[in-house]
Amino acid sequence: xxxxxxxxxxxxxxxxxxxxxxxxxxxxxxxxxxxxxxxxxxxxxxxxxxxxxxxxxxxxxxxxxxxxxxxxxxxxxxxxxxxxxxxxxxxxxxxxxxxxxxxxxxxxxxxxxxxxxxxxxxxxxxxxxxxxxxxxxxxxxxxxxxxxxxxxxxxxxxxxxxxxxxxxxxxxxxxxxxxxxxxxxxxxxxxxxxxxxxx
Amino acid sequence: xxxxxxxxxxxxxxxxxxxxxxxxxxxxxxxxxxxxxxxxxxxxxxxxxxxxxxxxxxxxxxxxxxxxxxxxxxxxxxxxxxxxxxxxxxxxxxxxxxxxxxxxxxxxxxxxxxxxxxxxxxxxxxxxxxxxxxxxxxxxxxxxxxxxxxxxxxxxxxxxxxxxxxxxxxxxxxxxxxxxxxxxxxxxxxxxxxxxxxxxxxxxxxxxxxxxxxxxxxxxxxxxxxxxxxxxxxxxxxxxxxxxxxxxxxxxxxxxxxxxxxxxxxxxxxxxxxxxxxxxxxxxxxxxxxxxxxxxxxxxxxxxxxxxxxxxxxxxxxxxxxxxxxxxxxxxxxxxxxxxxxxxxxxxxxxxxxxxxxxxxxxxxxxxxxxxxxxxxxxxxxxxxxxxxxxxxxxxxxxxxxxxxxxxxxxxxxxxxxxxxxxxxxxxxxxxxxxxxxxxxxxxxxxxxxxxxxxxxxxxxxxxxxxxxxxxxxxxxxxxxxxxxxxxxxxxxxxxxxxxxxxxxxxxxxxxxxxxxxxxxxxxxxxxxxxxxxxxxxxxxxxxxxxxxxxxxxxxxxxxx
Numbered sequence: 130x131x132x133x134x135x136x137x138x139x140x141x142x143x144x145x146x147x148x149x150x151x152x153x154x155x156x157x158x159x160x161x162x163x164x165x166x167x168x169x170x171x172x173x174x175x176x177x178x179x180x181x182x183x184x185x186x187x188x189x190x191x192x193x194x195x196x197x198x199x200x201x202x203x204x205x206x207x208x209x210x211x212x213x214x215x216x217x218x219x220x221x222x223x224x225x226x227x228x229x230x231x232x233x234x235x236x237x238x239x240x241x242x243x244x245x246x247x248x249x250x251x252x253x254x255x256x257x258x259x260x261x262x263x264x265x266x267x268x269x270x271x272x273x274x275x276x277x278x279x280x281x282x283x284x285x286x287x288x289x290x291x292x293x294x295x296x297x298x299x300x301x302x303x304x305x306x307x308x309x310x311x312x313x314x315x316x317x318x319x320x321x322x323x324x325x326x327x328x
Numbered sequence: 329x330x331x332x333x334x335x336x337x338x339x340x341x342x343x344x345x346x347x348x349x350x351x352x353x354x355x356x357x358x359x360x361x362x363x364x365x366x367x368x369x370x371x372x373x374x375x376x377x378x379x380x381x382x383x384x385x386x387x388x389x390x391x392x393x394x395x396x397x398x399x400x401x402x403x404x405x406x407x408x409x410x411x412x413x414x415x416x417x418x419x420x421x422x423x424x425x426x427x428x429x430x431x432x433x434x435x436x437x438x439x440x441x442x443x444x445x446x447x448x449x450x451x452x453x454x455x456x457x458x459x460x461x462x463x464x465x466x467x468x469x470x471x472x473x474x475x476x477x478x479x480x481x482x483x484x485x486x487x488x489x490x491x492x493x494x495x496x497x498x499x500x501x502x503x504x505x506x507x508x509x510x511x512x513x514x515x516x517x518x519x520x521x522x523x524x525x526x527x528x529x530x531x532x533x534x535x536x537x538x539x540x541x542x543x544x545x546x547x548x549x550x551x552x553x554x555x556x557x558x559x560x561x562x563x564x565x566x567x568x569x570x571x572x573x574x575x576x577x578x579x580x581x582x583x584x585x586x587x588x589x590x591x592x593x594x595x596x597x598x599x600x601x602x603x604x605x606x607x608x609x610x611x612x613x614x615x616x617x618x619x620x621x622x623x624x625x626x627x628x629x630x631x632x633x634x635x636x637x638x639x640x641x642x643x644x645x646x647x648x649x650x651x652x653x654x655x656x657x658x659x660x661x662x663x664x665x666x667x668x669x670x671x672x673x674x675x676x677x678x679x680x681x682x683x684x685x686x687x688x689x690x691x692x693x694x695x696x697x698x699x700x701x702x703x704x705x706x707x708x709x710x711x712x713x714x715x716x717x718x719x720x721x722x723x724x725x726x727x728x729x730x731x732x733x734x735x736x737x738x739x740x741x742x743x744x745x746x747x748x749x750x751x752x753x754x755x756x757x758x759x760x761x762x763x764x765x766x767x768x769x770x771x772x773x774x775x776x777x778x779x780x781x782x783x784x785x786x787x788x789x790x791x792x793x794x795x796x797x798x799x800x801x802x803x804x805x806x807x808x809x810x811x812x813x814x815x816x817x818x819x820x821x822x823x824x825x826x827x828x829x830x831x832x833x834x835x836x837x838x839x840x841x842x843x844x845x846x847x848x849x850x851x852x853x854x855x856x857x858x859x860x861x862x863x864x865x866x867x868x869x870x871x872x873x874x875x876x877x878x879x880x881x882x883x884x885x886x887x888x889x
Binding site: 301302306308309310313316320324327328 | 417430
């Protein structure tokens with residue numbers, strides 16, 4: 130994992146349910162679908178934790194024109210990628226927050242982060258702490274925008290990497306049990322999800 | 329890094345300091361139908377349910393700290409989603425199986441609350457309510473069960489131990505046991521007579537009552553040998569102080585078996601009354617008309633000072649011919665009775681005439697506190713002989729008891745000692761057709777009014793009159809699998825229907841369900857071994873030890889050498 134303290138973008142719009150931040154060029158490692166990120170809120174009194182559920186490259190007029198041009202020089206392509214007119218938009222689902230450096234709360238934050246706040250990736254310790262409990266799975270399942278099953282599978286795969294190897298099986302079983310509780314009425318969906326997270 | 333779940337800190341699954349292991353929580357049910365308990369998952373799914381057993385005790389800790397002692401009556405598999413049985417996980421997928429088994433499916437117990445122990449008290453009371461929703465359910469520890477069944481003493485006779493609880497004694501309250509009629513039921517070969525013998529040993533040892541045992545198969549008085557050629561001592565052998573006497577109808581067989589016999593019983597034909605034969609009508613195939621004729625013949629011949637049975641058995645009896653001629657009894661009826669009475673010729677214990685000596689002997693012995701085992705010898709194989717003698721003696725002894733009891737009530741004598749009459753093949757005596765007007769039906773119904781109660785040993789409780797069954801105080805039941813028999817055993821016991829699964833799952837030997845008056849709550853016991861330890865418990869010392877004691881006594885009396 131990369132050092133999570135590096136800021137990976139700045140916020141462009143937000144609500145209590147989630148936020149969208151912008152970044153320039155994606156590195157191979159950031160941002161990733163299902164990654165845990167955090168943003169300051171309430172003038173740095175609180176931190177909002179979220180899961181990346183969408184990464185979008187939006188076109189602009191120039192790209193549309195250039196894309197159709199024949200024989201594009203490589204330098205031109207690189208220039209278009211690095212100096213984009215419209216940045217990459219990364220959507221995040223808010224799943225928890227921490228106020229005044231206290232304990233973690235699962236659920237929606239009292240206030241969303243504000244425009245141009247710096248978004249950073251959670252480090253391993255933060256991911257491990259956040260996934261000590263699986264209360265966030267319910268928020269993901271209930272989200273109207275995020276592809277819930279994919280997001281859960283991706284986030285658990287990310288979280289299990291932070292566990293010591295001999296704990297990984299137990300971690301996934303506990304996650305599976307929480308999912309079974311939440312999806313006890315929808316066995317087909319549960320079966321599919323369990324297949325995705327099986328160690 | 330993920331820290332381990334703290335759930336177990338709040339809900340410990342390991343044995344606590346008191347040995348209690350949490351099994352689950354109460355999720356529903358009622359007092360009449362029993363409670364539903366959702367089992368915990370335990371260390372791995374299924375490990376709690378597979379160690380359960382019907383008939384075992386659990387303790388439910390109510391919301392107010394009261395403890396509800398309950399018995400497991402059924403065990404079931406359940407799930408949170410009715411579609412689960414249609415879409416089960418792949419059994420080879422251990423990951424999915426464990427998750428499904430932990431969350432979506434669970435074990436369910438049906439438990440029947442029996443006794444209630446108030447907080448900070450030790451005295452159990454009958455249960456009149458149920459524990460609150462989500463009360464925790466624990467296994468019952470040996471200490472818990474000990475509290476319920478109390479300590480063993482003179483009148484609390486150790487009869488066995490609860491299932492899977494070695495060292496815990498289930499004690500039968502002998503005083504209560506003899507207070508009302510009791511029953512030992514079970515298919516043949518399930519150990520009825522061993523349990524009966526163990527109970528009788530307790531009664532005799534504590535002198536809780538005096539016993540008259542109609543020993544059909546020579547099981548009680550002297551030694552018996554089981555199918556593995558093992559010898560077991562009888563009552564007469566275990567009490568060498570003369571408090572048990574063996575009376576036989578068949579001295580030859582008793583002698584061949586090596587039994588010590590104290591008396592040979594003979595019954596005079598002149599003593600037999602039509603009422604004694606009436607009960608045989610089913611066995612002999614006497615019709616109502618024929619039974620009616622018996623009363624008439626007996627009355628007629630009595631007027632002439634003749635012995636009615638002897639005359640009936642005499643083919644050339646002028647008296648009978650006269651009755652025939654008078655046409656008061658049809659010829660066919662008379663001849664049919666005579667044919668059916670042929671059986672009596674084979675009964676060696678019947679003599680042409682005898683005094684009331686036999687009955688007096690038995691009654692006086694009982695009155696002195698001497699227990700009587702009446703061995704039938706070869707006649708045990710003839711039901712008619714057994715029914716005839718049992719009915720004959722019981723009617724007369726009961727009559728004497730009634731007399732003595734009435735005298736005692738009028739301050740004219742001592743109370744007769746409580747008497748327990750043990751009968752085997754009881755359904756022959758207590759058949760619904762005849763139980764209404766036989767002496768055994770009366771005894772069972774009148775309870776202890778005249779200090780006489782029954783100990784019924786039977787393999788077909790469904791053949792016993794329902795009214796009689798409902799009056800049975802204590803029921804000791806070995807394995808029964810006939811639906812009607814199981815139903816009969818539970819008749820007249822409220823809420824016992826839930827125990828039927830328990831009864832149907834008993835082992836074929838040495839296990840019994842005891843319920844009723846003499847135990848605080850129904851209990852499945854592994855009955856006590858009938859061995860030297862039991863002999864010692866009733867004060868019997870084997871021959872080697874007895875010889876040693878005699879030697880010591882002699883030395884004490886005359887000095888060494």
